[in-house]
Amino acid sequence: MASKLDKSKLQVFETVPDLYLILSPDLIILNASNAYLEATFTFREQLIGKHIFEAFPDNPEQVDANGVSKVRSSLEYVLKHKTPHKMEVQRYDVPRPAHLGTGFEEKFWYPIHTPVLNADKEVEYIIQKVVDITKEIQREEEYKSYVKKSAQQIEDVVSVKNQIQVEKEKLYSLFMQAPVIIGVLTGPDHVFELANPKYRELVGINRPIIGKPVREALPELEEQGLFELLDQVYQTKTAFVGNEMPAKLARKATGELEDVFLDLVYQPYLDRAGNTYGILVHAIDVTDQVISRKKVMESEQLVRTVVESSPYPIGVYVGREKLRIQFANQALRDGLGKGNDVIGKSYRALMQELENQQVFEQMDQVFDSGHPLHVKQQRLDMEIAGKVQRFYYNYSLTPLVNSAGEVYGIVNTAADVTDLVVARKEVQESEQRLSLALQATRDGIWDWDFINDKAWWDDRYAEITGAYIPEEERGLQSMSQYIHPEDVDKIKDAFQAHVEKGVEFEVEYRTLHPSGEIRNVVAKGKAVLNEKGKVIRLTGTLSDITALKKAEESLKLKNEQLTIVNNDLDNFIYTASHDLKAPISNLEGLLNALVEEDTIREEQQPLVDRMFQAVERFKHTIKDLTDISKLQRMELQEVELVSFTQILEEVKLDIRELIETFNPMVTTNFKISEIQYSKKNLRSIIYNLVSNALKYSSPDRRAEVHISSYKEKDQIVLQVSDNGLGIIKENQKKIFGMFTRAHHHVEGSGIGLYIVKKIIENRGGKIELESREGKGSTFKIYWKANE
8 A cells, every 4th residue: 555655745744843643554654754753752764664553562561551452443443434533632651762761751642543535535544643742741740739739838828927928929920820720719608819810711801700709700600510519628628529520601791601621629728727718729621622522422423323223224244254243223133034133143144044145155255355345136035024035135245354454344234125126127027018018909109299399100100001201200290191181170179188178088080091091090199298287298009990990890780680680580479479379369269168068078188188288388488489579678678776685575476386385495695685777687587596496496305595696806696596406517508598498397498597698698797507416506697786
């Protein structure tokens, strides 16, 4: 590092009048000022190139010597934080040269260490500035000794009346010239007899205090505890010594209170009878030192508070093998997911799930290289509350280096970017899906800059419209020339409604393709507004629906043809059923007449019975044909709010003979009690399903029928279940066909379930069957919830 320094920079410090020592980041002495050399009894060639603590070791004769450790801590702080560090007054003895008697010279210093950073914000070298305050410290000790001697002298002066005036003058002169704060208070009221200039400067240079009791002279000290201390010293005859004693003094004419801090001595002095005569006040103003130290402490506390409350995880791990957690803020403790009790634990042992996820290898790399490592969007699978969860982090691993240049730990700072990574992936997937969707739909994309009248469209748009125009020539006019003239106003109206009323911009119109073909298209778009709510552009898609329109026309034609066929079929069914009623009625009348004439022989009776049965079946068939004819017109049935329970009760009345015959167990569970539906149609559905459940019940057990309703997603379901004969699998798909029956032992036409299915489908619903032969059947009917 030293080789990088300009030699001329170092020589600048040699002649400055203050005490400077220049150190490299590894604490090698690079230069020193002449004043520093003189204060430490050294020569420049003797110091340069040496480690600071080799040149200046602790005094081995001083039992509690701590100069090396304190200075080392300060230098390490500067290297780590890259900011100046002021030390408190430090005793640090220096070796005496041979001509001064060898050994160590007692020295007291006030050191300041300041880093000098290079362009990369790294420490290039450290400036140690010291103030040699040895004489001041020694003088202070002498003053303290002197004060005690002075108090004794005062006592002696009192007893020697003929020397009082002379000694007072000597003491007065001594006190007035002293560089520390001295005052003399007499009597139990502590009247100011003397206050030297330093005392007057402390309390306010222009305040009249001489001859006044201290409570009158300095009233702002009331309730600050100092008056009580004076009373205590006066009464107990015991001195009081206090360090950094706080006080608030009104030193300015405005009366504003100022904070001061004093190293304070209240020394009682006695007369020859042993009674307290007064109190000698001796003090040193240490306000600047206390405020400076408090600011440093507050700054450190602020930094710790900021780090602790930071939303970003921050941790310090010490020791390569175990990575012992020395510090972890709350964000890191939460992120680790291992509880708050992590300080002192091994990071490697605590986070075993990070094995084979590169983290430990990255930390080993930092220990080996001594260089920071910055990682972005690292995927980490971490165990949180017993469950492995996936996270993404940006994090830095910064080495901690001791004075020997060895990495002893790592500072880990991180940011959880999981939401950002996931969101970006979702955006990418969404864009990919949109691209695939557009490719699949074969839609064109367009954009119109409303302010500058600039248009853009993709190749698919050009393919649909035939608008192969150079991009610089595209605008509203060039877009409009491909629109059918009769549809221009329609597009303008749609755009105006979109901008002014917020109506969705979707308009169908015709394009004039250069090939001469007229194509049908649908344009969809959305206006983009500026901060003032004005339109600045319109963006959207264009779909070619030409083939769809042709298909719709073809379908419309087929539907019309089918409608004619259906009408013809309805007319045929209606006519056939109507024309057959009269002959069947006549036949039934003739049979009845034969029976009434009583001319039928016994052997002819079975034949007559079969003829009656045939007539009944024919009548049922005619009725079924009539019902089918009516079914085609059921879409016009009036819809109302219908109760399932009410309809079931009406059906039970209609089939009371069946109920009396089979004595079934009928149960209900209508979670949906009502539905918007045709009352007649719903009654027909329930009638057919419930009557069939009884007709096809098993002779081996009591018939059971369960009717329920409930909601499934966005549909209302009506379910009718029974424990009857069931339907074999191969007949289940045929059961809803016209004239189809699953069982033939019961009279029926096979038209009921066909009618039920048609009624349901006419209202957009569907019916499903689940059945097991010999176990029973379940019919489920689904309608949209808004039915």
